[in-house]
Amino acid sequence: MFKDVDEQLEIILRGTVDIVTKEELTKKLSRSVKENKPLRIKLGLDPTAPDIHIGNAIPIHKLRTFQSLGHTAILIIGDHTATVGDPSGANKTRPMLSHDKVMENARTYLSQAGKILDLNKTEVVYNSKWFEKMTFNDVIKLTAQMTVARMMERDDFTKRYNAGIPISVNEFIYPLMQGYDSIIVKSDVELGGTDQLFNLLVGRDLQRDAGMEPQVALTTPLLEGTDGNKKMSKSLGNYIGVTETSGEMFGKAMSIPDNLMPKYFELTTELSISEINQLLDVHTHPRAAKVALAKAIVRRYHTDRDADAAAAEFDRIFKEHALPDSIPDVQISSGELTDGKVWITRLIVLCGFANTNSEARRLVQQGGVSINNDAMSDPSLNIEIKPDMILKVGKRRFARIALKNQ
RNA sequence: GGGUGGAUUCCCGAGUGGCCAAAGGGGACAGACUGUAAAUCUGUUGGCAUAGCCUUCGGAGGUUCGAAUCCUCCUCCACCCA
Numbered sequence: 001m002f003k004d005v006d007e008q009l010e011i012i013l014r015g016t017v018d019i020v021t022k023e024e025l026t027k028k029l030s031r032s033v034k035e036n037k038p039l040r041i042k043l044g045l046d047p048t049a050p051d052i053h054i055g056n057a058i059p060i061h062k063l064r065t066f067q068s069l070g071h072t073a074i075l076i077i078g079d080h081t082a083t084v085g086d087p088s089g090a091n092k093t094r095p096m097l098s099h100d101k102v103m104e105n106a107r108t109y110l111s112q113a114g115k116i117l118d119l120n121k122t123e124v125v126y127n128s129k130w131f132e133k134m135t136f137n138d139v140i141k142l143t144a145q146m147t148v149a150r151m152m153e154r155d156d157f158t159k160r161y162n163a164g165i166p167i168s169v170n171e172f173i174y175p176l177m178q179g180y181d182s183i184i185v186k187s188d189v190e191l192g193g194t195d196q197l198f199n200l201l202v203g204r205d206l207q208r209d210a211g212m213e214p215q216v217a218l219t220t221p222l223l224e225g226t227d228g229n230k231k232m233s234k235s236l237g238n239y240i241g242v243t244e245t246s247g248e249m250f251g252k253a254m255s256i257p258d259n260l261m262p263k264y265f266e267l268t269t270e271l272s273i274s275e276i277n278q279l280l281d282v283h284t285h286p287r288a289a290k291v292a293l294a295k296a297i298v299r300r301y302h303t304d305r306d307a308d309a310a311a312a313e314f315d316r317i318f319k320e321h322a323l324p325d326s327i328p329d330v331q332i333s334s335g336e337l338t339d340g341k342v343w344i345t346r347l348i349v350l351c352g353f354a355n356t357n358s359e360a361r362r363l364v365q366q367g368g369v370s371i372n373n374d375a376m377s378d379p380s381l382n383i384e385i386k387p388d389m390i391l392k393v394g395k396r397r398f399a400r401i402a403l404k405n406q
Numbered sequence: 407g408g409g410u411g412g413a414u415u416c417c418c419g420a421g422u423g424g425c426c427a428a429a430g431g432g433g434a435c436a437g438a439c440u441g442u443a444a445a446u447c448u449g450u451u452g453g454c455a456u457a458g459c460c461u462u463c464g465g466a467g468g469u470u471c472g473a474a475u476c477c478u479c480c481u482c483c484a485c486c487c488a
Contacts, residue, residue, distance in 0.1 A: 165484090166483085166484065166485095227433095228444070236433095237433095237434090251442075254441090254442065254443070255442070255443065255444090256443080256444085257443070257444040257445085258441095258443070258444060259444080260444095285441080286441070286443080287441040287443075288441095290441080290443075291441095314442075317442075318441090318442035319441085319442080343455070345455075346455090356452090356453065356454085357453085357454070357455075357456095358451095358452080358453065358454075358456080359435085359450095359451085361455090361456080362435085362436075362449095362450055362451080363435080363436065363450095365436090365449095365450085366435085366436040366437060366449070366450065367436070367437055368435085368436045368437070369436095379455085379456095380455065380456095393436095394435075394436065395436095395442065396442075
């Protein structure tokens with residue numbers, strides 16, 4: 001039923017950073033093969049934001065890998081931990097979320113995770129199930145298992161402390177909660193990004209204290225966002241969401257800096273190592289490599305055909321400077337017209353391409369606005385609306401203007 | 407409980423009576439160059455149909471011809487000592 005241990009290890013270890021410890025993992029796998037019993041693989045997701053992006057999808061794909069190898073995937077929806085807020089990697093206290101908000105996020109999370117995992121074969125559990133039942137006394141007992149000094153070993157805590165940035169006590173409790181999850185679900189392996197290492201190790205300690213065999217901690221790299229600089233995150237706006245349209249995904253993937261391509265290839269696509277090496281070879285033009293990358297990313301969440309279409313559309317807009325396939329229609333009500341004309345600045349605002357007249361005015365002055373491919377430079381201009389008129393703002397925002405029929 | 411420092415525009419952060427819609431940096435946006443790259447360079451970055459006017463520097467009052475800046479009270483935050 002299971003592949004042999006070495007084969008499994010090779011597949012598992014692709015794109016991982018730390019394995020604590022590899023010996024223990026090997027041992028667990030051997031036993032699993034021998035007894036024909038799947039390992040229990042845990043991944044916790046805190047639904048703090050409503051969307052999964054290709055960065056935080058990396059450990060989910062890793063969980064999928066285990067699942068494909070025949071092991072049991074356990075997805076913990078941290079509906080309780082999310083209200084506390086994971087301090088990992090953050091340089092300030094995360095806001096505590098309301099449970100309603102968290103549950104709302106949890107729903108979208110689960111459906112999005114379903115794009116990656118086989119949810120029918122996944123144990124999905126909400127950790128409020130056990131945390132809500134805990135008494136204050138239970139919490140005290142849990143906290144007694146960790147010292148402040150150990151907590152302060154954590155890099156981000158040390159940094160924040162030294163920099164005089166506040167650390168709330170609930171942030172100390174977070175790793176303990178995550179570790180406690182591991183006891184409950186009896187995990188053999190826990191997955192997480194590298195920023196989770198400390199939390200994963202706490203899980204080992206707590207399991208050991210509870211008389212269990214400690215889980216193996218396995219971390220995956222954190223992915224830089226499309227800006228090529230900071231960690232991919234929803235709040236920084238440098239992310240590629242797994243539910244985005246193929247066109248958006250493709251465009252965003254094309255905008256990453258070249259030096260990130262190897263990492264993106266390895267972590268966000270299903271291409272084999274040899275395919276990747278060939279694409280990164282000096283004989284392959286970087287642009288061709290990036291197109292292959294962008295297609296591979298789109299393919300993972302959409303279809304082959306979507307990927308090809310996105311690539312074609314992209315060329316059309318940016319290489320040939322032609323119009324995209326579909327342009328949103330914007331209808332202007334006649335109340336906006338003066339003598340049958342509309343003020344260009346107002347028009348840009350009405351299309352949603354600027355928030356204020358001032359902003360729109362600047363766009364015009366800076367030469368970022370054209371109508372039917374004629375650059376507009378005078379922000380006081382009044383425009384007569386003609387059929388099929390195309391307004392272009394910046395490089396990639398288009399609208400087809402029409403008068404609203406009254 | 408005692409002490410100290412702080413709250414400025416999207417973020418960080420300068421500014422301690424007029425030269426302040428407020429330095430500098432980051433981010434973002436637009437343009438140039440390109441491979442829609444990245445890097446770099448240029449410009450913009452409170453609002454207003456914009457040579458002008460209006461609203462902003464935690465909140466409320468006050469002093470002054472004039473307040474981000476001085477005074478009073480309030481709210482919130484951090485650090486240190488106990």
